[in-house]
Amino acid sequence: PKLSKVFNISDFEYLSKRILTPHAWAYYSSAADDEITLRENHYAFSRIFFNPKVLTDVSDVDISTEFLGVKSSAPFYCSAAAQARMGNEDGELSIARGCGNEGIIQMISSTASYSLGEIVEAARKNQPQWFQLYVNEDRDISYNTIKQCEKLGLKAIFVTVDTAMLGRREKDLKFRLFDDEDEVSSTESHADDPLMNFKDVRLTWEDIDKFKSMTKLPIVIKGVQRVQDVLLAIDHGVDAVVLSNHGGRQLDFSRAPVEVLADVMPVLKEKKLEEKIEVYIDGGIRRGTDVLKALCLGAKGVGLGRPFLYANSTYGEQGVTRAIQLLKRELLLDMKLLGVSKLSDLTPELLDLRSLHNR
């Protein structure tokens, strides 16, 4: 269908299922074990309701913000997703361009299908990008990567900490087992197990201290799932955390990030630590209302993973651009209906959390 007929972010997923190779579909859509966490990432949002304000003059709504001191045209970003080229020849390059068109930050995966240099090259001049780091067993490789990020002008390093081992994504595994021989060779060529070289079961807070000491770039930890670890992150001088379960792809029965957020923020508030760290979430965000719920709970911003892969697989750069526009449009409308003009006025009082807490 024409891109103008794509109505919302989820349409890209529906269309992707029809056009992606079975292997690419399995790789993108799969999650760990029984995919309970994947489901929860979506369901948790459906347990949060609004208490909108009325009569507040919403003629002038602003959704622009700053992430770690860098401007973003909206409070969401493109999260790291490996192997964008499985769905579109231009891979991460067209994702970079789409993000550039709309002033959104792209987080570049350690396991991207193009080189870091190529993806930076594809971006506009001064277009902010982040790097997602899988820490190598050989730490010198990771240190060099961080130095390279400084040289290339990336704005932050997101260290993924939920991937000591790769989760079991059975949909993906089964596909490969039952696949015919032709496809097996293409499976190898995507090398979507490059994590085998990246993961390190010995990664600890000491490594985070080392990263902090060797670079001025903000260090962010991606994949935090509990209050105590947010407090530890503050102790270790980490600039931001992403509450994330890797889109349900790692430990099944991890909780939905938006639920963890509802635990974390009251503790930070009580301990007067809110200013010490920026808190982001990703997982299951598909609607303007999802973004609003996270922001009301205190998130600085939210990331989306699969939607960018799907938009890029179906329509390339134009699809990515449209996905961002659709989400922005929803967000603007939803802000008006909620009776709020500024992101800074989004507070927990605008939410009814009873269903979330009493599930």
Ligand code: FNR
């Ligand atoms: C990911 N994600 C991910 N995260 C990361 O830190 N490095 C990576 O290379 C990847 N690769 C990756 C591939 C695919 C196919 C998916 C679906 C996800 C996780 C990603 O950054 C993010 O945490 C989730 O995708 C967020 O959930 P949603 O938006 O996909 O529901």
